[in-house]
Amino acid sequence: MKALEAKVVVLGTQGVGKTSIVVRYVGKIFSKKVSPTIGSSFFTFKMTVDNYRVKLQLWDTAGQERFRSMAPMYYRKANAAFIVYDITSYESFDSVKSWVEELKKNVDAPLVICVLGNKCDLAEQRQVPLDEGVQFAASIGALFFETSALKNEGIEEAFLRLSLALISLSQSAPNCGLLVKDYDSSRRKSADIVTVPPSLKVLQDKIAEEDEEEFEEREPAKNGGCC
Amino acid sequence: MATSLHSNQISAGQEHAPGGSQNPVLVTKDSYEELEEDLSLDVDQSRPRHASGVIAEIVESRQHSEVDSNQNNAAVDYPATDQQVKGITADTNHLSLGDGQLTDESEVFVEEEEQRLRSGSVLQTVEKTKPAVVEEDIHSAAWKKHKKHIFILSEAGKPIYSRYGNEDKLVTLMGVIQALMSFVQDDKDSLRSVVAGGHLIVFLLRQPLMLVAASSTGESQQQLFLQLRYMYNQILSVLTHTQLNRIFEQRRNYDLRRLLSGTERFLNSLADLMDSDPCFLLTAVRGLPLDNTVRDVIGQSMQSAKVKDLVFAILIADGQLVTLVHMKKYILHPADLHLVINLLKASTSFETSDSWVPLCLPNFDSSGYLYSHISYLDDSPACLLLMTVDQMAFKEMENCKQKILEKLKKHNCLAAIKDSVKRGSYTCQEVGISELRHFLYKNKSTAQFTAPSWGAPYSDPAEQERLFSLYRFVHQKVHNPARPLKILFYVGSHESALGWITSGFELYAVFSPLTTKQVAILAVNKILKWIKKEEERLFILNPPEY
Numbered sequence: 078m079k080a081l082e083a084k085v086v087v088l089g090t091q092g093v094g095k096t097s098i099v100v101r102y103v104g105k106i107f108s109k110k111v112s113p114t115i116g117s118s119f120f121t122f123k124m125t126v127d128n129y130r131v132k133l134q135l136w137d138t139a140g141q142e143r144f145r146s147m148a149p150m151y152y153r154k155a156n157a158a159f160i161v162y163d164i165t166s167y168e169s170f171d172s173v174k175s176w177v178e179e180l181k182k183n184v185d186a187p188l189v190i191c192v193l194g195n196k197c198d199l200a201e202q203r204q205v206p207l208d209e210g211v212q213f214a215a216s217i218g219a220l221f222f223e224t225s226a227l228k229n230e231g232i233e234e235a236f237l238r239l240s241l242a243l244i245s246l247s248q249s250a251p252n253c254g255l256l257v258k259d260y261d262s263s264r265r266k267s268a269d270i271v272t273v274p275p276s277l278k279v280l281q282d283k284i285a286e287e288d289e290e291e292f293e294e295r296e297p298a299k300n301g302g303c304c
Numbered sequence: 305m306a307t308s309l310h311s312n313q314i315s316a317g318q319e320h321a322p323g324g325s326q327n328p329v330l331v332t333k334d335s336y337e338e339l340e341e342d343l344s345l346d347v348d349q350s351r352p353r354h355a356s357g358v359i360a361e362i363v364e365s366r367q368h369s370e371v372d373s374n375q376n377n378a379a380v381d382y383p384a385t386d387q388q389v390k391g392i393t394a395d396t397n398h399l400s401l402g403d404g405q406l407t408d409e410s411e412v413f414v415e416e417e418e419q420r421l422r423s424g425s426v427l428q429t430v431e432k433t434k435p436a437v438v439e440e441d442i443h444s445a446a447w448k449k450h451k452k453h454i455f456i457l458s459e460a461g462k463p464i465y466s467r468y469g470n471e472d473k474l475v476t477l478m479g480v481i482q483a484l485m486s487f488v489q490d491d492k493d494s495l496r497s498v499v500a501g502g503h504l505i506v507f508l509l510r511q512p513l514m515l516v517a518a519s520s521t522g523e524s525q526q527q528l529f530l531q532l533r534y535m536y537n538q539i540l541s542v543l544t545h546t547q548l549n550r551i552f553e554q555r556r557n558y559d560l561r562r563l564l565s566g567t568e569r570f571l572n573s574l575a576d577l578m579d580s581d582p583c584f585l586l587t588a589v590r591g592l593p594l595d596n597t598v599r600d601v602i603g604q605s606m607q608s609a610k611v612k613d614l615v616f617a618i619l620i621a622d623g624q625l626v627t628l629v630h631m632k633k634y635i636l637h638p639a640d641l642h643l644v645i646n647l648l649k650a651s652t653s654f655e656t657s658d659s660w661v662p663l664c665l666p667n668f669d670s671s672g673y674l675y676s677h678i679s680y681l682d683d684s685p686a687c688l689l690l691m692t693v694d695q696m697a698f699k700e701m702e703n704c705k706q707k708i709l710e711k712l713k714k715h716n717c718l719a720a721i722k723d724s725v726k727r728g729s730y731t732c733q734e735v736g737i738s739e740l741r742h743f744l745y746k747n748k749s750t751a752q753f754t755a756p757s758w759g760a761p762y763s764d765p766a767e768q769e770r771l772f773s774l775y776r777f778v779h780q781k782v783h784n785p786a787r788p789l790k791i792l793f794y795v796g797s798h799e800s801a802l803g804w805i806t807s808g809f810e811l812y813a814v815f816s817p818l819t820t821k822q823v824a825i826l827a828v829n830k831i832l833k834w835i836k837k838e839e840e841r842l843f844i845l846n847p848p849e850y
């Protein structure tokens with residue numbers, strides 16, 4: 078078994094749902110109260126894919142213009158990028174192109190790009206046709222998924238496929254800067270398996286309380302296990 | 305007689321003020337002096353106001369030490385406060401502030417409520433900034449009823465922020481303000497304030513921005529200026545002065561809201577906090593009550609985890625300072641710390657994960673950012689901020705945080721912090737003075753303050769607001785630049801209050817309405833004794849340095 082460690086940046090205009098996607102994936106929850114990211118937030122996530130122990134360091138960025146000065150920090154040694162837009166905002170889709178350009182300008186090593194069209198639950202307000210997203214992603218050689226953090230759609234798959242792409246990148250381009258080590262799975266500590274960070278546990282509890290209070294019908298969260 | 309008593313008092317105040325320290329953890333310069341200096345710059349725009357260049361200095365010294373790592377660049381002189389206050393002893397007998405000091409014969413200015421009402425400073429309650437849903441415009445009754453408006457606009461008159469209502473709908477008003485200000489400015493004399501329709505309107509020009517407060521709260525021009533300055537600094541903390549200037553040099557007509565997007569919540573929260581938290585009024589920081597041995601362990605843990613280029617390590621819980629470690633040469637200004645506290649108050653984003661945020665601390669260096677690793681430790685209310693000049697140093701800060709976290713957990717410090725936050729501040733009853741209802745005490749040599757919790761009769765928020773405006777009133781009286789008073793005794797129908805300023809401290813105490821001056825004077829001396837007894841728990845007296 079091998080261990081692979083990768084840095085993944087999450088880019089896109091403010092409000093498209095970057096934090097919601099990451100929190101959904103890492104914490105298995107959706108919170109309406111996720112507050113706008115300031116600067117950037119850092120999450121780690123571990124999973125086992127295809128005989129690899131994959132550790133993702135996720136950099137969730139604010140997406141605001143004034144934080145562009147932080148870009149060098151995000152891009153340095155990045156191995157993969159999620160670029161997120163909101164299917165109900167054509168503007169957010171337009172800006173995906175500038176994020177791609179900026180990535181290309183700042184990262185020399187080959188990297189995996191995954192474009193996400195988020196909020197696909199809001200189909201009736203759609204402004205970006207599915208086709209356009211697919212074609213654009215294909216034109217830059219990126220993975221593509223439509224997702225909904227709210228309904229937990231497409232997110233498990235996107236992370237899984239991104240991880241697989243990272244694994245094959247590490248095999249095809251050994252010098253791409255991806256950190257690969259041998260991994261002794263028997264040495265695996267039980268603490269390793271717990272991937273939800275304590276801070277998100279608190280949020281989980283809060284949401285559980287809110288839901289009890291609110292009596293609101295909620296989508297049955299598909300709890301796609303990944304370890 | 306009275307005068308000699310006063311000078312006596314002053315020296316006593318400086319040396320023995322409870323909660324004093326020779327090693328201040330924060331900058332202690334009086335904010336009202338600062339304000340005067342600051343405003344005098346308005347007229348003379350040629351003198352630089354900003355950019356201490358501290359960040360450049362740190363970066364430079366780092367590069368220097370990289371070239372010659374043998375040279376110990378840490379051997380810089382510590383700004384000498386040492387000779388100032390020698391020989392403070394913790395001995396309570398030394399506290400000669402006792403009964404002999406502030407006596408009945410001291411020159412105490414007494415103000416009756418009637419005078420106060422006549423002078424126009426009517427007590428009014430404050431309100432919270434809009435829940436954003438309701439859009440108000442300038443003609444709506446609700447909009448006009450707000451007690452304190454705050455507007456920010458560019459020199460070209462472009463709206464940037466309005467505390468209430470959508471600033472877009474206030475374009476006309478902004479235009480009028482802009483015209484007024486530039487008119488007076490052409491006269492080489494900047495417009496300071498106007499009284500109109502029961503409102504005091506205060507103007508602050510901070511090129512390239514203009515800030516305006518229109519208030520019917522009875523606050524003084526100075527108090528409003530200080531608040532506008534905080535709002536201005538909040539904008540700088542997001543953009544830096546350098547960036548702000550560059551933008552408007554390139555495009556005079558720039559719509560700053562684009563760049564500030566998301567900052568509105570911090571401005572709103574700051575405006576609300578200033579209407580309810582005495583720390584702004586006092587330019588002081590509240591320490592989290594903690595056993596001093598626990599606080600020392602925390603300080604040492606933070607100090608021993610030091611990494612390169614770490615300028616400040618700050619631990620905050622529930623808006624109160626647990627402790628702070630700073631690079632030997634650089635001290636944090638309380639007003640900068642207030643912005644940090646506001647940042648944590650206004651966003652829950654930091655609770656979900658570790659964050660990496662560029663923050664400009666305008667009093668420290670308005671020209672650049674300190675990069676801040678922000679994290680809540682485990683699921684405790686303790687938030688750790690590690691601030692460095694190196695924007696790439698996230699990993700180093702992350703490791704530093706881990707080390708600190710392990711140590712704090714090992715010594716059960718997080719549990720102690722949690723307990724203290726849960727317990728809240730002490731009650732006024734604990735102080736053991738029957739007539740006393742509430743007080744604020746600021747030690748000037750540390751820029752820290754202490755206050756009991758809002759117990760009865762101030763459990764109700766409306767009563768708290770009333771009390772807060774009473775504090776503002778007394779504060780304004782003792783700080784009046786035209787006629788500064790050392791001591792003020794105020795008699796009102798709800799309560800009586802005493803304000804007392806020495807060179808070492810400021811004390812504001814509130815009593816039941818029938819309390820006489822003599823009783824109040826006895827009581828404040830008892831308060832001082834009590835604080836002296838508790839000072840190690842309430843104040844951060846020996847902050848470690850890097």
Ligand SMILES: Nc1nc2c(ncn2[C@@H]2O[C@H](COP(=O)(O)OP(=O)(O)O)[C@@H](O)[C@H]2O)c(=O)[nH]1
Binds near residue numbers: 227
């Ligand atoms: N309907 C819907 N709303 C979403 C979805 N993802 C996020 N949101 C909402 O979009 C807003 C912005 O989300 P946030 O995660 O903060 O966006 P970020 O700025 O890109 O990190 C919030 O109000 C979320 O509740 C989604 O999949 N569907």
Ligand SMILES: [Mg+2]
Binds near residue numbers: 112113114137
């Ligand atoms: Mg976000």
